[in-house]
Amino acid sequence: MSTANQASIQLDTQTLAGYLEQNIQGFKGPLTAEKFAGGQSNPTFLLTTASGKYVLRRKPPGELLKSAHAVDREFRVMAALTETDVPVAKMYHLCEDDSVIGSMFYVMEYIDGRVMWDPALPEQSNAQRAAIYQEMNRVLAALHSVDVEAVGLADYGKPGNYFERQVGRWSKQYRASETETIPEMERLMDWLPQHMPADDGRVSLVHGDFRLDNMMFHPQESRVLALVDWELSTLGHPFADLAYQCMQLRMDHAGIMSGLAGKDRAALGIPSEEEYVAEYCQRMGISGIEHWNFYLVFSFFRFAAILQGVKSRALAGNASSTKALQMGELVVPLAKLAVELLD
Structure with missing residues (x-):
């Protein structure tokens, strides 16, 4: 985890330390705060204290869209997953009182681990690469096997017609942030509703990213x-x-969001897409996935629509990350990759 050495300036560390001593068992100030580098829409800080290290994640201060930056939802879902097979950080406290630091925030466990940015895993051996992809597959299957009622998340989203609602939502969002006419996006918005698979009744907790x-x-x-x-x-x-x-892994390896396009997966010990999907199906106890191309096309379209919003905000001077314009340049390539998959 790398940190950007800005930060305590954005948090009243004295007030925060006093508040957390009252609300987290064993917490002891004083504290210092460093903001993690990166483009998180919810600013995230490393807290170093007399009682150890913690991570604080907050809503950005100021006026926000009603449903955006819902740190309370993040806290809720991770707290609910604590006793499941899905690995999550331990949640310590959610503060919904804006007066403490200026916006809602939560504090969670600091995990001293590795973040791997390149899906080709250049630092790893073939055996390690294979193990890492197996582990990701295991975590994904564990996530989709969570009994949402048992963990108290039955009302965490609307069940049913997921793709229909998502295509409608992201088409609308795309239109709202459109900066130019992209013929491929027009084709996708026309194709997706016409090729929507019938709702098969599957509902699970989904991560979304x-x-x-x-x-x-x-x-x-x-x-x-x-x-x-x-x-x-x-x-x-x-x-x-x-x-x-799988969509990300089809993207250009040299791009800003690295994929595996052009890489010899077999030579690297990384499973092919077919093998990765088959392993997931085996873990989930299903025989295969119909309409796979639809799900891929949808993923490319959704991601392109999200990045169009990033691009629009960047052009308006409101983006949270310096990489926002670069990410925005992915909209057309993503749409083109999706169009190549159309029936």
Whole structure:
């Protein structure tokens, strides 16, 4: 975990330390705060205190869209998963009182692990690469096997018609942030509703941004210690998470969001997409996935629509990350990759 040495300036560390001493068992100030580098929409800080290290994640201060930056949802889902097979950080406290630091925040366990940014895993051996991909597959299947009623998440999203609602939502969002006419996006918005598979009744907890660099791995072992960044999580269709991860791995390896396109997976010990999907199906006890191309096309479209919003905000001067414009340049390539998959 790298930190950017800005930060205590953004938090009243004295007030915060006093508050956390009252609300987290064993917490002891004083504290220092460093903001983690990166483009998180919810600013995230490393707290170093007399009682150890913690991580604080807050809503950005100021006026926000009503449903955006829902740190209370992130806290809720991770707290609910504590006793499941899904590895998550331990949650310590959610503060809904804006007066403490200026916005809602939560504090969780600090995990000393590895974040791997390159899906080709250049630092690893073939055996380690194979183990890491198996572990990601295991975590994904564990997530989709969670009994949402048993863990208190039955109302965490709307069940049913997930893809229909998502295509409608992201088409609308795309239109709202459109900066130019992209013929491929027009084709996708026309194609997706016409090729929507019938709702098969599958509903699970979905992460929404399931990828390698949203996992903290053990410092030495090929084991995930925590799946992080739950901002897009909801109740939805499990195949959306699987297709999203496979979509990323189809992207250019040299791009800003690294994929595996052009890489010889077999030579690296990394499973092919077919093998990865088959392993997931085996873990989930299903014989295969119909309409796989639809799920991939949907994933490319959804991600392109999200990045169009990032691009629009960057052009308006409101983006939270310096990489926002670069990410925005992925919209057309993503749409083109999706169009190549159309029937």
